[in-house]
Amino acid sequence: MPSSAGPSIDTITEGGRVTQVGEGQAAEESAPQVVTFGAPTAGEILAERYELVEHINNDSAGRLVWRGVDVILRRPVAVVLRYPGGDSATEMLQGAVAASRVIHPNLVGVYDAIDEAERAYVVREWVDGQSLRELAADFPLDPTRATTIGNAVASALAAVHATGMVHGNVHPGTVMVSDDGRVVLADARTDGDDSQQSDVRAVGGILYFALTGHWPHAEAPLRGATAGHGRAAIPDAVRDANGAIAAPRQVRAGVPAYLDDLTMDLLDAGIEPPSSDVLAAELARLDVPADEQFLDNSGPLRFAAETGEEPSPLAAAGGRKVALGIAALLAVALVGLLIGISTLGGDDDPRPNPVAAPSSAPPANEDPPAATTTGPLKISAARIIDPDSKSRDELEGADKVFDGNEDKGWETDTYNRSNFGNLKKGMGVWIDLGDERTVKSVQVLLSARGASAQLLAGTSDQPSTSAGDDALFTDYQKTRIGQPFEEHDGVTMTFNGFNADQKYRYLMFWITELPSSDGGYKLGVQEITVQGS
Numbered sequence: 001m002p003s004s005a006g007p008s009i010d011t012i013t014e015g016g017r018v019t020q021v022g023e024g025q026a027a028e029e030s031a032p033q034v035v036t037f038g039a040p041t042a043g044e045i046l047a048e049r050y051e052l053v054e055h056i057n058n059d060s061a062g063r064l065v066w067r068g069v070d071v072i073l074r075r076p077v078a079v080v081l082r083y084p085g086g087d088s089a090t091e092m093l094q095g096a097v098a099a100s101r102v103i104h105p106n107l108v109g110v111y112d113a114i115d116e117a118e119r120a121y122v123v124r125e126w127v128d129g130q131s132l133r134e135l136a137a138d139f140p141l142d143p144t145r146a147t148t149i150g151n152a153v154a155s156a157l158a159a160v161h162a163t164g165m166v167h168g169n170v171h172p173g174t175v176m177v178s179d180d181g182r183v184v185l186a187d188a189r190t191d192g193d194d195s196q197q198s199d200v201r202a203v204g205g206i207l208y209f210a211l212t213g214h215w216p217h218a219e220a221p222l223r224g225a226t227a228g229h230g231r232a233a234i235p236d237a238v239r240d241a242n243g244a245i246a247a248p249r250q251v252r253a254g255v256p257a258y259l260d261d262l263t264m265d266l267l268d269a270g271i272e273p274p275s276s277d278v279l280a281a282e283l284a285r286l287d288v289p290a291d292e293q294f295l296d297n298s299g300p301l302r303f304a305a306e307t308g309e310e311p312s313p314l315a316a317a318g319g320r321k322v323a324l325g326i327a328a329l330l331a332v333a334l335v336g337l338l339i340g341i342s343t344l345g346g347d348d349d350p351r352p353n354p355v356a357a358p359s360s361a362p363p364a365n366e367d368p369p370a371a372t373t374t375g376p377l378k379i380s381a382a383r384i385i386d387p388d389s390k391s392r393d394e395l396e397g398a399d400k401v402f403d404g405n406e407d408k409g410w411e412t413d414t415y416n417r418s419n420f421g422n423l424k425k426g427m428g429v430w431i432d433l434g435d436e437r438t439v440k441s442v443q444v445l446l447s448a449r450g451a452s453a454q455l456l457a458g459t460s461d462q463p464s465t466s467a468g469d470d471a472l473f474t475d476y477q478k479t480r481i482g483q484p485f486e487e488h489d490g491v492t493m494t495f496n497g498f499n500a501d502q503k504y505r506y507l508m509f510w511i512t513e514l515p516s517s518d519g520g521y522k523l524g525v526q527e528i529t530v531q532g533s
Contacts, residue, residue, distance in 0.1 A: 085120030204266025447524030452513030
């Protein structure tokens with residue numbers, strides 16, 4: 001008879017693939033192994049229908065998760081057992097019964113719930129894949145994928161809330177991503193203290209975890225888990241001295257401003273969250289394939305001029321709060337109507353003139369505030385830095401990284417390993433702004449995902465030789481800007497963290513790891529953009 005404590009959810013594989021069923025936190029490795037009367041065994045058939053095939057794991061709530069087979073319908077199932085049954089299993093069974101009433105593609109299907117006194121069990125859909133807890137634990141997800149997952153969770157909650165029910169157990173362990181890309185929410189388990197609002201706020205936690213790999217609710221740890229202890233614990237969010245969490249963009253550069261704002265608004269107890277259906281609609285609008293989206297992922301939400309779409313009421317202008325979504329939409333519509341009427345007076349240009357919002361317009365007798373001069377800075381020169389190469393055959397094309405054409409750029413040779421074939425410590429693109437300038441951010445567009453790089457700064461120039469490049473890199477690596485992008489999964493890297501009181505002329509984009517491409521490893525730098533004044 002197997003023991004009640006089984007393998008960790010992190011170590012079970014089936015055919016070389018990690019198999020998950022999303023029952024929250026796995027039990028800690030230090031949990032005692034106890035053999036209890038009524039424990040299930042492989043080959044046993046429950047309710048004359050569900051055959052137990054393999055013990056997958058125990059979660060921290062004391063439930064056993066098995067892979068099974070419905071011998072009547074011949075389909076795989078997940079069987080979640082708890083013994084004894086009776087009062088101790090009431091919450092599990094009631095949650096399963098409630099969940100079975102809602103059918104949605106982003107909800108795990110519940111097939112059966114049975115109490116046999118000495119043990120109780122729930123039978124539900126089997127999911128091959130990983131929980132979000134595992135998926136984002138080693139490295140956060142790119143913003144597009146995080147948005148897709150947030151959209152799926154919000155859509156599932158909207159279906160649950162439409163029936164008047166509450167899910168009550170939304171966290172990275174109950175969000176599943178199947179091998180075919182389907183995102184599903186499992187394990188509804190309301191305990192009476194939960195609400196639809198808390199469900200919606202939990203979507204903010206899901207987005208935060210997907211983007212940073214940290215959980216922002218240390219004050220409310222996952223059910224049955226001890227925050228900060230054991231293998232199953234999720235890292236707490238980065239916090240300041242007052243306990244306030246750092247925004248995703250402070251933890252990881254490259255997170256779009258609109259997604260950062262939306263996530264932090266959902267986590268802000270002082271801002272009333274939208275309903276789940278409104279949130280789902282907003283995330284669905286943002287959740288579009290990368291080759292079809294018109295979003296500028298480097299900052300506040302905007303659209304390309306040809307789309308004809310208007311900014312979202314929940315995420316427009318980067319700083320708009322969720323609580324103001326509906327009111328802001330009405331205000332934008334009203335201002336748009338007034339602008340449309342004013343342009344009918346005979347102006348040859350059909351585009352409306354800029355109109356300041358009444359609340360921010362200065363009095364007539366005051367001078368208007370000075371316009372900001374922050375914008376793209378001109379790059380006067382660029383060259384490739386290659387300290388470890390004697391052949392110097394990868395130096396051509398540096399001018400393409402600032403020519404305004406994202407389709408053409410400089411690229412490395414193809415190597416047989418991601419670390420430049422173990423031949424080099426890296427390569428860099430050195431840029432000269434022509435004069436010392438105040439720099440706000442640097443954005444680098446790459447040819448592929450999976451590169452690792454960092455941004456360096458210095459004050460010296462050197463001859464374009466191997467020795468000169470080595471001296472330049474040795475000097476510049478003393479000043480790193482922002483956070484390094486270790487195994488970054490996006491094609492756009494944005495570096496912030498510049499000292500506002502310091503001016504910069506020379507910068508270096510230093511590449512340390514190459515992504516896989518065409519049977520080897522190489523990377524193209526398509527365009528570098530510097531924002532400043």
